[in-house]
Amino acid sequence: MNHKRIYYSCCTMLAYFICERYYGKHHYVWCTPYFDASSRMSQNNCVPTTSNPREIYWSLRKEVEAGDLHSTKVFSTRRNIQGGADAKLSAGLISAATHREILDVVLRAQLHEFKPLLLVIPGLPVCRLLRPVPVSERAAVLSEEFLIENLPRKLFDAIEL
């Protein structure tokens, strides 16, 4: 268990923009307490590569910079944003007009809009917002992975490496 109480996450510029503009600067974040879980400088941990923020950041960045039009991460991100907008519309959290705008933006977004952003989240202010990811959902049973469904912008830093 990591007790330093800093959490890291990776998102795309597009997802960040959508949250800032349409979701009241509240972000949906999947995070771990390690930037690079596989580094020898990190404490022993069970966070696998697929959930390692550093790995996620650089693999996405490479795909975007290579102009990979068939990037599966881009397809998945696009679908996740669309699905998120659908869920918020169904829950009555956004209007139909806002929903249409989000779909418009996502459909027109070019590859470079999917550039990654690293989120650095101090633990103390978000301790009540952190929800452990259910074991069935973690990439490894003992992996430390958390979900914050509505993280206010003022509680984290967003960085381009």
Add this chain to the structure above:
Amino acid sequence: MNWRTLLESVPRMAATEAVGYCMSALSQVGVPAMSKTDYFFPMFRSMPTPEAVELAKKILSKIEEAEGKEIEDLDTKMANRYICELGTANDELIERVEGLSRERGAELIRRLHSEQ
């Protein structure tokens, strides 16, 4: 494979949700068994909807049928190809949502860059 007919068999939002589950399943190809996760994980409290789960299972079984092997036995390249196909089919479906505007989308993207 023609995914459009299959996706059109349910309401658009259920189709998009189902595509998400399929992408999640396909992206776990090649991942060690102990690191695989439940791909029907509800990203939001309102999910998963039964319609979407049923459609996702149907899509995945079509892929298995076409390839003659189970999803987890596909190679990564093949799984990625299906992720792209499904993503493209889902985008085509969304393009037809009433009230969408290419011009507005392009303008909002321009604004995104000017605000950064």
